[in-house]
Amino acid sequence: MQIAPARRARLAAPDDAPPLVTWRTQAPLFLLAALGTLLVALFAVSWGTVDIPPRTTLSILAGHLPFISTGEHAATADAIIWQVRMPRVLLAGMVGATLAFSGAAYQGVFRNPLAEPYLLGVAAGASVGATLMIISPLFVVAGMFSPVPPAAFAGALIAVALSYGLARNGGSVPAASLILAGVAVSSIGTAVVTYLMLTYNERTLEILNWILGGFNTATWTDAAILLPYAALALAGIAPLARIINVMQLDEDEARHLGVNVEAVKVAVLALASLATAAAVSVSGIIGFVGLIVPHAVRMAWGPDYRRLLPLSALFGAAFLILADLIARSINPGYEVPIGVITALVGAPFFLALLRRQGAGRRPA
Amino acid sequence: MDIVRRGARTLWLMAVCAALLFAAACGGDDGAGDDRPFEDNPTEIQGVSTPSAFPIEIERSDGQKLTLDGPAKRIVSLSPGATEIIFAVGGEASLAGVDKLANYPAAAAAFEPKVDAFQPNVEAIAALTPDLVIVADNGSGIVGNLDRLNIPVLYLDIDDEVKSIDDIFGQIGLLGRITGTEEAANELLVDLNARVKAVEEKLVGLPTTRGPAVYHELDSTFYSASDGTFIGSLYRTLHARNIAGDGGGVPYPQLTQEAIIAASPNIIVLADEDFGVTVESVKARPGWSAIKAVQEDRIYGINADIISRPGPRIVDALEQLAKAFYPNAFQ
Numbered sequence: 243m244q245i246a247p248a249r250r251a252r253l254a255a256p257d258d259a260p261p262l263v264t265w266r267t268q269a270p271l272f273l274l275a276a277l278g279t280l281l282v283a284l285f286a287v288s289w290g291t292v293d294i295p296p297r298t299t300l301s302i303l304a305g306h307l308p309f310i311s312t313g314e315h316a317a318t319a320d321a322i323i324w325q326v327r328m329p330r331v332l333l334a335g336m337v338g339a340t341l342a343f344s345g346a347a348y349q350g351v352f353r354n355p356l357a358e359p360y361l362l363g364v365a366a367g368a369s370v371g372a373t374l375m376i377i378s379p380l381f382v383v384a385g386m387f388s389p390v391p392p393a394a395f396a397g398a399l400i401a402v403a404l405s406y407g408l409a410r411n412g413g414s415v416p417a418a419s420l421i422l423a424g425v426a427v428s429s430i431g432t433a434v435v436t437y438l439m440l441t442y443n444e445r446t447l448e449i450l451n452w453i454l455g456g457f458n459t460a461t462w463t464d465a466a467i468l469l470p471y472a473a474l475a476l477a478g479i480a481p482l483a484r485i486i487n488v489m490q491l492d493e494d495e496a497r498h499l500g501v502n503v504e505a506v507k508v509a510v511l512a513l514a515s516l517a518t519a520a521a522v523s524v525s526g527i528i529g530f531v532g533l534i535v536p537h538a539v540r541m542a543w544g545p546d547y548r549r550l551l552p553l554s555a556l557f558g559a560a561f562l563i564l565a566d567l568i569a570r571s572i573n574p575g576y577e578v579p580i581g582v583i584t585a586l587v588g589a590p591f592f593l594a595l596l597r598r599q600g601a602g603r604r605p606a
Numbered sequence: 607m608d609i610v611r612r613g614a615r616t617l618w619l620m621a622v623c624a625a626l627l628f629a630a631a632c633g634g635d636d637g638a639g640d641d642r643p644f645e646d647n648p649t650e651i652q653g654v655s656t657p658s659a660f661p662i663e664i665e666r667s668d669g670q671k672l673t674l675d676g677p678a679k680r681i682v683s684l685s686p687g688a689t690e691i692i693f694a695v696g697g698e699a700s701l702a703g704v705d706k707l708a709n710y711p712a713a714a715a716a717f718e719p720k721v722d723a724f725q726p727n728v729e730a731i732a733a734l735t736p737d738l739v740i741v742a743d744n745g746s747g748i749v750g751n752l753d754r755l756n757i758p759v760l761y762l763d764i765d766d767e768v769k770s771i772d773d774i775f776g777q778i779g780l781l782g783r784i785t786g787t788e789e790a791a792n793e794l795l796v797d798l799n800a801r802v803k804a805v806e807e808k809l810v811g812l813p814t815t816r817g818p819a820v821y822h823e824l825d826s827t828f829y830s831a832s833d834g835t836f837i838g839s840l841y842r843t844l845h846a847r848n849i850a851g852d853g854g855g856v857p858y859p860q861l862t863q864e865a866i867i868a869a870s871p872n873i874i875v876l877a878d879e880d881f882g883v884t885v886e887s888v889k890a891r892p893g894w895s896a897i898k899a900v901q902e903d904r905i906y907g908i909n910a911d912i913i914s915r916p917g918p919r920i921v922d923a924l925e926q927l928a929k930a931f932y933p934n935a936f937q
Contacts, residue, residue: 290864291862291865292868317895317896318867318896320896321893321895325893326893330863381881443707443722443724443725446724448825451827451829458827459827459828459863573854574865575861575865576853576854576856576860576862576865577828577859577860
């Protein structure tokens with residue numbers, strides 16, 4: 243890695259060294275970010291096609307909490323807030339958090355700034371699974387519970403396992419091989435989906451809709467499906483932040499320091515892939531979040547993974563909630579694909595950050 | 607909630623304006639070209655053509671002119687709707703190939719050879735030595751490919767040229783002339799027009815704006831059909847208010863779920879039963895119990911092919927919906 247010497251130099255200069263990062267010193271920052279995300283979520287719940295005053299929104303929300311009665315509300319407003327907007331905002335937040343967190347973790351273990359959660363074929367594998375299910379007779383007879391998310395989930399995991407298996411060389415899995423295997427597996431998956439989509443063209447719209455992703459059909463059930471995987475990844479990977487920090491210096495150096503690099507790599511990849519697969523299975527493929535949010539956080543708060551991982555989750559959630567809010571209110575009553583928004587809004591924002599950082603670095 | 611009502615009214619007003627604008631546009635622009643048969647007898651039966659002589663000159667959707675010097679004898683139809691029309695007017699002897707989605711009537715489903723209209727293979731089409739290829743969607747760029755091979759192409763875009771039942775009737779008349787089956791086409795049109803008129807007459811007393819609000823579902827992610835489509839024109843004929851409105855400028859827009867719940871349509875029409883959506887699964891959607899159609903059990907499935915294809919069966923769709931919407935009037 244080219245940046246390693248520079249970083250080492252910075253660590254060596256005590257004046258320039260960042261303040262000690264511990265959970266306790268970071269608590270105010272995390273709390274503030276969490277509060278901000280919560281406000282974004284509340285704003286998104288109270289804003290939509292249908293004008294429902296914030297007071298009514300809060301009252302409806304409170305009414306659904308246990309032991310609180312806020313009186314009767316119009317059935318329509320209640321359905322819109324509690325059955326449509328709440329699960330939609332919650333799911334967007336959880337998917338955003340999962341993708342950004344997993345992206346940050348991937349970037350950490352691969353020590354590659356281009357790493358993102360779909361790198362090992364999760365998206366392509368999920369697409370193959372979903373497409374196969376959509377063209378199968380099961381899709382029609384399944385009725386109330388869509389068989390597509392489980393199929394997508396299975397496809398995603400198979401793809402990751404395949405990438406991993408192909409890259410495995412003896413006891414170790416070199417990062418470069420893993421990335422290349424992921425690219426190859428993704429290409430195969432994309433080719434299969436393209437072929438199936440064109441062959442079974444009476445189902446093209448359904449397949450395309452699934453791939454484009456979005457939260458228009460989000461339900462509490464979707465959120466409940468994702469929750470355990472997202473929580474598991476968060477709880478499993480966050481404690482490894484310190485080790486991921488050490489791995490940034492040099493894998494060999496980390497080994498000398500007694501870190502079982504392979505074990506950490508496998509654990510992080512497995513947990514992050516599992517969570518990403520679950521997110522993709524309930525929301526389709528939403529690009530860009532997993533790549534740019536961690537970088538934006540890194541530019542603002544530095545490369546320490548103890549800060550980067552939790553903040554990526556929080557800002558990923560806020561970012562996707564806002565992107566979804568734009569997607570459903572830009573043309574009130576009608577949907578705009580969310581992937582368009584994440585790219586159109588996310589990319590310029592990201593480029594602006596990049597330029598600002600570049601300007602700061604340039605010698606006077 | 608006042609703002610909601612005002613918003614709804616604005617939307618409705620916009621929809622009406624769009625409909626008016628649309629009607630004006632239809633009056634001025636004759637879409638299929640100056641051969642549009644019913645221009646000659648606007649007060650009479652839609653689509654019926656006066657006896658005409660070849661050559662027929664047609665303006666295609668891409669602005670190019672197509673001139674036919676005589677009836678087409680080897681037609682490759684890449685449009686299931688056009689295929690249905692050709693069979694309905696007895697012009698199937700002129701067919702040299704149909705799209706693989708053609709499934710009605712049974713003879714069309716059994717017809718060989720079949721070609722893929724979605725990713726058309728220009729060589730496979732050229733190999734059938736067609737003297738006319740009918741294209742309703744040029745997403746694949748097939749029109750340009752066929753033009754380069756000097757194969758005549760009748761390209762009438764399904765979104766641009768077919769915006770009402772009358773437009774479908776216009777195509778029936780046109781295809782009758784092209785296949786040299788004008789008489790059968792005219793007979794069919796007389797019958798179809800009479801059936802539409804019968805429906806209209808039963809609804810005569812109804813004010814245009816007081817009919818039921820309808821949500822037309824194309825798929826389970828809430829794609830719908832706007833007023834500017836022929837599906838929309840069906841609902842206008844039925845004095846129903848289509849909640850998709852002008853579609854925000856999109857013929858087939860994706861509605862937000864909360865807009866559907868807020869509009870609380872009296873009736874839901876499912877054109878996606880082929881894709882696993884059922885009356886029960888719609889009722890079970892979280893939050894949908896607030897919708898009048900769910901409360902009053904007014905969710906109806908309709909065969910997607912008859913309502914989504916611009917062919918003669920569109921009148922079947924109209925009659926089925928009329929019966930469902932107004933059970934008392936159509937006993």
